[in-house]
Amino acid sequence: MANKKEVKPKASAYTKDAPELKQVATNNHQGMFDAVLSRLDMAFSKLNPSYNFQQVIKSPQKQVMVSLPIMMDNGTLQVFQGYRVIHSTALGPSKGGIRYAMDVDIDEVKALAAWMTFKCAIANIPYGGAKGGIQCDPKKLSVGELERLTRAYTSAMSDIFGVDKDIPAPDMGTGKREMAWIVDTFSKIHGEDSPGVVTGKPLTLGGSKGREAATGRGVMVSCLEAMKKIGMDRKSATCAIQGFGNVGSNAARLLNSKGIKVLAISDHTAGIFNPKGIDIEAALLYAKENGGILKGFPGGKNISNEELLLADVDVLVPAAVQNVITEHIARKMKAKLVIEGANGPTLSEADAILFERGITVVPDILANGGGVTVSYFEWVQNKYGHYWTEDEVNAKHDASMTAAFESVWFNAKQFKTNLRTGAYITALKKLEKAVQYRGNY
Numbered sequence: 092m093a094n095k096k097e098v099k100p101k102a103s104a105y106t107k108d109a110p111e112l113k114q115v116a117t118n119n120h121q122g123m124f125d126a127v128l129s130r131l132d133m134a135f136s137k138l139n140p141s142y143n144f145q146q147v148i149k150s151p152q153k154q155v156m157v158s159l160p161i162m163m164d165n166g167t168l169q170v171f172q173g174y175r176v177i178h179s180t181a182l183g184p185s186k187g188g189i190r191y192a193m194d195v196d197i198d199e200v201k202a203l204a205a206w207m208t209f210k211c212a213i214a215n216i217p218y219g220g221a222k223g224g225i226q227c228d229p230k231k232l233s234v235g236e237l238e239r240l241t242r243a244y245t246s247a248m249s250d251i252f253g254v255d256k257d258i259p260a261p262d263m264g265t266g267k268r269e270m271a272w273i274v275d276t277f278s279k280i281h282g283e284d285s286p287g288v289v290t291g292k293p294l295t296l297g298g299s300k301g302r303e304a305a306t307g308r309g310v311m312v313s314c315l316e317a318m319k320k321i322g323m324d325r326k327s328a329t330c331a332i333q334g335f336g337n338v339g340s341n342a343a344r345l346l347n348s349k350g351i352k353v354l355a356i357s358d359h360t361a362g363i364f365n366p367k368g369i370d371i372e373a374a375l376l377y378a379k380e381n382g383g384i385l386k387g388f389p390g391g392k393n394i395s396n397e398e399l400l401l402a403d404v405d406v407l408v409p410a411a412v413q414n415v416i417t418e419h420i421a422r423k424m425k426a427k428l429v430i431e432g433a434n435g436p437t438l439s440e441a442d443a444i445l446f447e448r449g450i451t452v453v454p455d456i457l458a459n460g461g462g463v464t465v466s467y468f469e470w471v472q473n474k475y476g477h478y479w480t481e482d483e484v485n486a487k488h489d490a491s492m493t494a495a496f497e498s499v500w501f502n503a504k505q506f507k508t509n510l511r512t513g514a515y516i517t518a519l520k521k522l523e524k525a526v527q528y529r530g531n532y
């Protein structure tokens with residue numbers, strides 16, 4: 092059961108009145124990039140940056156769409172759509188993952204690219220923001236088809252990607268295997284070994300220790316920092332985690348290791364609730380032995396994904412897909428703290444409700460920044476040709492995430508707003524300076 096002692100978040104001290112959050116709830120959002128624009132408008136209304144900068148940061152720098160004809164195993168040809176959006180290079184070469192999913196489209200990739208810009212600025216790493224994706228269902232493709240598709244995409248993007256230009260990484264539906272195919276294809280096309288062109292690679296190809304668990308680790312650090320700020324006791328705290336892939340499973344393991352009891356987990360095949368706490372090691376082993384999915388895991392009673400989001404827990408970690416915290420969920424949610432492991436899990440309309448209810452939300456552009464932070468460390472190690480131990484990587488990661496959390500908290504407090512707007516303000520302050528220094532022609 093959740094910690095019954097009522098936790099009164101200290102956060103409400105500065106989240107008590109922010110009319111800009113109510114304003115956004117009345118806007119009509121068409122898609123994910125619109126959601127980015129309305130959150131930017133919220134931050135603009137607080138920060139009041141120059142109009143010129145506002146125009147620049149609202150407009151993705153480059154959008155690339157490619158058609159990829161792939162020979163399928165059965166001898167037919169199928170054409171897939173691939174995307175890469177570079178939102179900004181004001182702070183450095185663009186950085187962002189590649190997603191394989193059926194709902195990938197240019198609108199989604201634009202939104203994810205913009206979030207990368209803000210995420211890198213908040214994490215204080217010298218990167219701009221980008222994102223890529225291929226509209227496909229990776230679970231329905233054979234390994235051979237996936238390899239041909241990944242290599243075709245890399246070839247089509249060979250002038251876009253580059254160690255000091257644009258650096259992809261894994262995202263939903265991709266991992267170190269796809270990154271290895273990308274680095275190999277890119278290196279062959281350019282005639283030189285280029286390990287730094289992607290991050291999230293296998294260790295033997297120049298990957299970094301600690302990268303695989305880094306996003307989940309960042310979720311854990313953000314959660315502990317937020318708990319300290321709002322006065323939530325981690326020893327008696329409980330949580331629910333949606334998604335049991337890279338981010339969700341590592342977050343579950345690491346939160347559990349800090350004494351936070353995980354009562355509910357889910358993926359796209361199953362949801363499990365156990366009031367005594369789920370045996371996370373058993374769940375990890377079960378998923379490993381069952382094709383990465385939780386269906387059939389016997390460690391608790393079956394629940395729906397909606398029941399997971401409304402579970403009687405202290406902390407909710409959405410770590411699967413976007414747009415799951417709707418107005419309905421926000422109104423009924425029992426958790427007092429939300430740590431956004433996924434990108435875009437909360438609808439703008441739900442933000443205002445969570446805010447009014449005093450629920451603290453650590454936003455995606457801060458909470459899931461651990462992945463890109465260690466991606467940056469991987470890139471530095473590739474350039475340097477010298478590799479750090481896992482303890483070194485984790486120590487640098489934790490220090491970086493804690494500093495990022497502090498600056499977002501500070502800005503939210505100073506501008507009397509919630510952590511999401513505080514995070515945008517943190518990013519925009521830095522980006523405005525960079526855009527001004529660079530100038531225009």
Ligand code: NAD
Nearest residue numbers: 263264306334335336337338358359411432433434459462
């Ligand atoms: P993944 O593919 O490894 O795992 C996704 C998980 O979500 C799987 O367990 C899947 O079953 C589950 N899922 C899918 N649809 C679902 C649904 N409708 N309901 C419940 N569960 C569902 O992906 P990931 O890398 O863990 O990414 C998850 C989220 O975190 C994405 O939003 C991604 O953009 C974000 N993210 C990932 C990283 C990273 O380093 N991997 C970094 C930052 C942000």
